[in-house]
Amino acid sequence: xxxxxxxxxxxERALIFIQARGxxxxxxxxxxxxxxxxxxxxxxxxxxxxxILVSRKVGRTRxxxxxxxxxxxxxxxALLAKALTFYPETTRTDLTMNxxxxxxxxxxxxxxLADDAA
Amino acid sequence: MKPISQxxxxxxxxxxHDHLRQQGxxxxxxxxxxxxxxSQNLYVSKDIDxxxxxxxxxxxxxxxxASIGFAERERYFRHSDSKxxxxxxxxxxxxxxxxxxxxxxxxxxxxxxxxxSATDCVKDRLCAFYFWDDLQGLEQAVLVAQxxxxxxxxxxxxSMVENHVEKFIQFKERLE
Numbered sequence: 001x002x003x004x005x006x007x008x009x010x011x012e013r014a015l016i017f018i019q020a021r022g023x024x025x026x027x028x029x030x031x032x033x034x035x036x037x038x039x040x041x042x043x044x045x046x047x048x049x050x051x052i053l054v055s056r057k058v059g060r061t062r063x064x065x066x067x068x069x070x071x072x073x074x075x076x077x078a079l080l081a082k083a084l085t086f087y088p089e090t091t092r093t094d095l096t097m098n099x100x101x102x103x104x105x106x107x108x109x110x111x112x113l114a115d116d117a118a
Numbered sequence: 119m120k121p122i123s124q125x126x127x128x129x130x131x132x133x134x135h136d137h138l139r140q141q142g143x144x145x146x147x148x149x150x151x152x153x154x155x156x157s158q159n160l161y162v163s164k165d166i167d168x169x170x171x172x173x174x175x176x177x178x179x180x181x182x183x184a185s186i187g188f189a190e191r192e193r194y195f196r197h198s199d200s201k202x203x204x205x206x207x208x209x210x211x212x213x214x215x216x217x218x219x220x221x222x223x224x225x226x227x228x229x230x231x232x233x234x235s236a237t238d239c240v241k242d243r244l245c246a247f248y249f250w251d252d253l254q255g256l257e258q259a260v261l262v263a264q265x266x267x268x269x270x271x272x273x274x275x276x277s278m279v280e281n282h283v284e285k286f287i288q289f290k291e292r293l294e
Binding site: 049050071 | 193207208210212214215216217245248249250
C-alpha cells in the first residue's frame, strides 16, 4: 500500500508492524508476514540508519521501536495509522489483538486449555 | 598541523569538518562532543557525531574520510592514530520535532567547526531525558546550562511542544 512511497514492501511491513504493536524484531515481523528474514533485517537496518527507528538488545534479540527524536515521527505515524485501516480486517486484528499482558512461566496456554476441554 | 594522535576530540572534529567542507560536504557537530565544548571539557565523549545535514551519500563520505586515513566499519569511522570514533547521523538537523536554525561556528587550532548552539545542545541532551528517562542526558543538559548562557524561556517553549513540561521543571529545579 505504501510501497510506492517507501520504495520497499518490506519497509512497509516493518513500519506497519511496529506502528501496530509499538515494537518488533526481525524474526517476528518476517514470520507474521510470511516473508524472508534477511529482507526485513535489511529494511530495519536502513530505517535505523535513517533515524526513523532505534533498537536495543533484549537477550539475543534486537528490538526495534520508533525513534522519538525523528522530527517527522508524528506525521509518519499518522500516515501509518491511516494505512493500517486499509489493511484486511484479519491482518489488522492479528496485528493489534496479540496477547501483551503477562502470563506466568509454565502456565498452559489458552489454546491448549481449549483443546483439553474439547 | 598537529598530528592526529595529539588532537583532542574537538580538534579532530574540526579537522574532519574542514576537510569535508573542502569536498563540498556539509556537516554539523551534535551529540555528546558539543557538551564537551560548552562545559569546558568537564564532560568528554569518545564519539564525534557529525550530522550529515545535506544528505551526502555514504559512498562520498567514505571516499572523503579515506583520503585522510579514516576507515569505515559498520558506518563508524576510525583512524589508527586516534581513539575517537566519527559517525555521520543522517539529517535533518533537528532537536525533537523542530529543525535547528541557529548553527554556531567556532575556530580551533585544527580548523573551524559548525556546532549546535548551547541552547540547542541543552535541548538535544534533554531529548534523551524526555524520551528515554536518560539521567545522563539530564546531567549533561544541567552541566551545559550551568557553564554557558542558554535561553531558558526558549527551552521551556520547546519542552511544551514536545509535551514534557514536567521534566523541564525537573531540569529547571536542578539549575536553582
